[in-house]
Amino acid sequence: MGEIAMAKTQRDLARHALGLSHKRKVSYRNYFVTGKGSCNYDHWVAMVAMGAARQRKGNDLSGGDDVFWLTRDGAEYALNDGEKLSAEDFP
Numbered sequence: 001m002g003e004i005a006m007a008k009t010q011r012d013l014a015r016h017a018l019g020l021s022h023k024r025k026v027s028y029r030n031y032f033v034t035g036k037g038s039c040n041y042d043h044w045v046a047m048v049a050m051g052a053a054r055q056r057k058g059n060d061l062s063g064g065d066d067v068f069w070l071t072r073d074g075a076e077y078a079l080n081d082g083e084k085l086s087a088e089d090f091p
Contacts, residue, residue, distance in 0.1 A: 035065035
């Protein structure tokens, strides 16, 4: 794994993007939609800068908000013991 060091809030956002919870042990998605001015946007931009996520500018489908998704390193950093990534999202 690379040099990923997320803050707790960023790790929580990454887990949400993956669809992980206390009951769910396998990710089932990999995206988060948010826009400038939201409380989550700057966290995602920081995760892009550290190489934990990627970003696509918003369009009609996302309601104009940007779409973020985790890199493998970012996703692996978000996992708890016993959890794994979906082979569909991370072949």
